[in-house]
Amino acid sequence: MTEKIETDVLIIGAGVAGATAAMELADAGLHVTVAMLGRDSTETSTYWAQGGIVFKGEDDSPELLAKDIRHAGAGHCSPVAVQLISEEGPRLLEELLIEKVKVAFDRNEDGTLSLVKEGSHSVARIVHAADATGKAVQLAFKGRLAGHPNIDVLSEHTAIDLLTPSHHARDRLAVYDPLSCLGAYLLNQAEGRVIRCLAKKTILATGGLGQIFLRTTNPSRAQGDGLAMASRAGARVINNEFIQFHPTTFYHPHEPNALISEAVRGAGARLVRANGEPFMQEYSPDWKDLAPRDLVSRSIHEEMLKTDMPHVYLDLHSYIDADRIKEKFPNIYRVGLEYGFDISTELVPVVPAAHYFCGGVWVDSWGRTTIADLYAMGEVSCTGVHGANRLASTSLLEGIVWGKRAADHIRETLPAHLPVPAQDIPPWKDYGGETPDPALITQDLSSIKHIMWNYVGLVRTTHRLSRAIRELRALETEIERFYRVAEITDGLIGLRNAVRTATIVTMAAWENKESMGCHYRQ
Numbered sequence: 001m002t003e004k005i006e007t008d009v010l011i012i013g014a015g016v017a018g019a020t021a022a023m024e025l026a027d028a029g030l031h032v033t034v035a036m037l038g039r040d041s042t043e044t045s046t047y048w049a050q051g052g053i054v055f056k057g058e059d060d061s062p063e064l065l066a067k068d069i070r071h072a073g074a075g076h077c078s079p080v081a082v083q084l085i086s087e088e089g090p091r092l093l094e095e096l097l098i099e100k101v102k103v104a105f106d107r108n109e110d111g112t113l114s115l116v117k118e119g120s121h122s123v124a125r126i127v128h129a130a131d132a133t134g135k136a137v138q139l140a141f142k143g144r145l146a147g148h149p150n151i152d153v154l155s156e157h158t159a160i161d162l163l164t165p166s167h168h169a170r171d172r173l174a175v176y177d178p179l180s181c182l183g184a185y186l187l188n189q190a191e192g193r194v195i196r197c198l199a200k201k202t203i204l205a206t207g208g209l210g211q212i213f214l215r216t217t218n219p220s221r222a223q224g225d226g227l228a229m230a231s232r233a234g235a236r237v238i239n240n241e242f243i244q245f246h247p248t249t250f251y252h253p254h255e256p257n258a259l260i261s262e263a264v265r266g267a268g269a270r271l272v273r274a275n276g277e278p279f280m281q282e283y284s285p286d287w288k289d290l291a292p293r294d295l296v297s298r299s300i301h302e303e304m305l306k307t308d309m310p311h312v313y314l315d316l317h318s319y320i321d322a323d324r325i326k327e328k329f330p331n332i333y334r335v336g337l338e339y340g341f342d343i344s345t346e347l348v349p350v351v352p353a354a355h356y357f358c359g360g361v362w363v364d365s366w367g368r369t370t371i372a373d374l375y376a377m378g379e380v381s382c383t384g385v386h387g388a389n390r391l392a393s394t395s396l397l398e399g400i401v402w403g404k405r406a407a408d409h410i411r412e413t414l415p416a417h418l419p420v421p422a423q424d425i426p427p428w429k430d431y432g433g434e435t436p437d438p439a440l441i442t443q444d445l446s447s448i449k450h451i452m453w454n455y456v457g458l459v460r461t462t463h464r465l466s467r468a469i470r471e472l473r474a475l476e477t478e479i480e481r482f483y484r485v486a487e488i489t490d491g492l493i494g495l496r497n498a499v500r501t502a503t504i505v506t507m508a509a510w511e512n513k514e515s516m517g518c519h520y521r522q
Contacts, residue, residue, distance in 0.1 A: 003195045006422060007033040007152070009410060010183050010199035012159045012226065015046035016134075016396050017378030018205030019141035020096060020403030021410075026150035028411050033197060034145075035154045035186050037221050037490075041142050042135075045207040045379060046396065048219055049134025050261035050331070053097070053396045055090050057115050057125035062086040064122055072120045072292050072391035073358075074517035076239075078384020084365055084405075085385050089397045092404055093127070103140045105129050118266045118392040119290040126393045131261050131329045137396065158490045159225065160185040160194065160428075162202065162233045162374065169424050179234050181374035182420055185428050189490050194428035200418060201373050201410045204230060204361060205403075208379040209243075212502045213354035214453035217246050217259040223494050224501025226380035230361045231504060236370040239359030239382050240508035241519040244390050245458055246355035247271075247296035250339045250348065251311035257353040258335045260314060262392050265289045267328060268319040271300065271312055272347065278315075279303055294389050294518040297352040301458045304351075313347040352458060356395060358386040358518065359508070367406030373419070375410070377402040388517020433485045436492045444495055447475060448502050456506050461522050465510045472503045 008030040011018045018034065019041070026032050037043065054065065066086040070077050097103045105127045106114040117124040129136035145151055161167075163182040165174040183199035206226030210218030231237050248264070248271075249257035265271075270278045270289050283299035284291035291299075303312050316325055322344040326333050329343070336343040360382040367375040367383075378399045385398050455468035476499045483496050515521045 003193060004422065005033060005195055005197045006418070007031050007197065007199050008414060009033070009201045009203065010035065010197050011203040011205055012184060013044070013205030013207060013378065013380070014041040015044035015205060015207055015378055015399065016137055016141070017399030017403040018203065019138075019145060020400050021203055021205070021377065021407045022151055023101075023141070023144060024404055024407035025410060026145070026148050028407070029150065030411065030414065031150055033152045033154060033199070035157045035159060035184070035197070037156070037158055039155050041138055043219055043221070044138060045219060045222060046134045046399070047138040048217065048259070049396060050131050050259055051118060051263050052116065052126035052128035052133045052393045053093060054393050055093055055113065055115065055125055055127045057123040060123050060125050065125070068120055068122055069385065069391045069394060070387070072389050073387025074389055075387070076516060077387035080365055081384035085394065085398055085401050089401050092400050093397060096400055096404065097137065097140070101140045101144050103129065103137050105136070116263055116266055118262050119287070119296070120292050120391055126263070128263065130331065131263065132331045134396065154186065156189040157195070158187040158189060158493050159206070159229060160187055160488065160493055162229050163196070163198070163425055164233050164371065165420050165424070167233065168426065169420060170426055171424055174420075178372060179370070180372035180419065181233065182418060182425060187488060187490060187493065194430065194488065196425060196427060198418060198422050198425060200415055201375065203406060204374070204376040204380050205378045206380045208357040209501050209505070210354040210357070212448055212452050212498050212505070213457065214449040215249070215257050215351065215353040217249055217257055217353050217355045221494060223498040225494070225497045226376065227360055227504060228497035228500035230369065230371075230374070230376065231500060233371060235374065236362040237360060237382070237504060238362045239388070240505050241512050242358035242386070242388050242517055243354055243505065244293055244356040244358055244518045245297040245352040247293055247300055247352050248314055248350040249353040250335065251351040252339050255339060257351070258339065260332055260348070260350060261329070262293070264314070264316060264329060264332065269314055269316040270319055271296070272315045273303065273307065274309070274313060276315060276318070276347065292389055293392070294520070297458055298520060300350070300352055311349040311351040314350045315347055316343050317345050356390050358382070358388065358390050363402070365405065366409040367402045368409070375406045377406055388519060430488065431485065433487050435487045436482070436489055438491060441491045441495050444475065444479060445498060448472070448498055452502055452505070456509055459520055459522050460509050465506060468506045469510060472499060472506055475499055476503055
């Protein structure tokens with residue numbers, strides 16, 4: 001059975017960007033439908049974010065922040081986007097997160113916000129909630145949105161594809177019209193039903209793509225769903241070669257890669273060899289352990305090759321008092337114990353992992369994509385702020401700024417009716433077929449992860465990329481063939497999006513012959 005939902009705005013994703021837009025639109029009286037993959041909003045990339053959010057420090061200015069963003073982005077940032085986030089970001093953080101949502105950021109004894117300095121920042125300007133800032137932000141939004149009369153939340157609903165008249169309308173002459181979006185087909189995971197969600201405006205806020213790599217800090221379904229859907233619909237996608245690897249995640253051969261925030265190195269921790277000898281000064285004499293993330297990650301990669309080790313070490317206890325470690329980084333301390341290490345007394349094995357996607361669906365200063373009535377924000381989008389490499393702690397701020405700006409634009413331009421009659425969009429056609437075997441899906445995902453890690457990872461070469469393209473194209477052909485004849489499931493949708501995303505990233509890496517930022521061609 002297929003259902004139909006009509007709404008003013010459909011938001012796919014519930015992280016900081018989607019939640020900001022939902023709050024602003026709902027408070028303005030619009031009806032908002034939020035579709036999310038998980039059972040609740042704690043399964044977002046925002047929830048996992050540790051470090052903090054850019055605010056404003058002493059002797060700070062928009063010009064100084066913009067300079068730091070451009071430097072980290074290897075000069076590849078959009079001047080308009082950098083100016084926007086530098087001038088509007090700190091103000092919106094105060095208005096939305098502190099005053100409206102009431103996020104409990106850490107404060108000093110005198111009541112002022114506690115500010116820390118992170119890699120490539122000129123001054124201490126990062127606000128934080130211990131070492132679990134994203135969790136504090138996500139839970140504050142959850143409380144703010146819960147029970148809102150203008151918001152319907154569809155938990156455990158998977159977006160299959162965006163609804164575009166040129167692809168889906170019964171009127172085949174719509175193929176000659178400019179591209180536009182009318183919502184999405186959504187799979188109710190629990191019941192196996194597909195819903196036509198028709199919306200006057202649609203927002204992609206689906207997060208990143210780290211799970212196409214073998215090692216990542218991202219949640220389990222960050223497989224590039226939004227990027228793949230937008231690409232299939234015909235949206236412009238850019239800067240897809242720029243994948244930022246976080247230098248420091250707990251190394252364990254049989255466990256997920258848990259993030260160790262850059263704030264730890266900001267507090268004084270050093271990257272060291274097995275004998276405790278620091279090494280970053282050999283790769284970056286000026287920045288040392290607080291160099292841009294791409295440089296730190298490649299330096300660790302080089303050390304691993306030199307020593308034939310699967311990791312290097314992070315030394316906290318030699319440089320930070322044990323009590324301060326437990327006070328400032330309680331979550332990291334707890335996770336370390338779960339991994340079998342006491343970070344206050346021992347060297348901690350660390351390894352880089354895919355962390356943040358700097359490219360994505362092209363958007364303008366209002367979050368508009370090249371498809372009419374389709375917006376994108378957060379990690380799935382490419383505003384141009386990050387350029388070739390993201391400056392630490394700018395991602396949550398970017399989500400707030402573009403979430404607010406997109407909401408403002410939607411509020412001013414929302415039409416009275418759907419631009420295409422609802423009856424012109426047909427129900428989902430389920431052709432039945434065999435139920436996908438989870439073991440085969442797991443195997444295909446494993447193949448994608450290993451291809452991307454070995455051939456499209458920290459260091460890329462012509463031969464590696466060429467092989468990756470051949471293998472991914474063959475895999476995508478087979479997955480698409482099976483998708484057309486099999487029963488629709490959440491796992492199959494995710495696999496289809498993952499292989500499409502992996503191909504997009506690999507082709508972008510192949511086409512860009514110049515090393516820049518977090519894209520490194522050897």
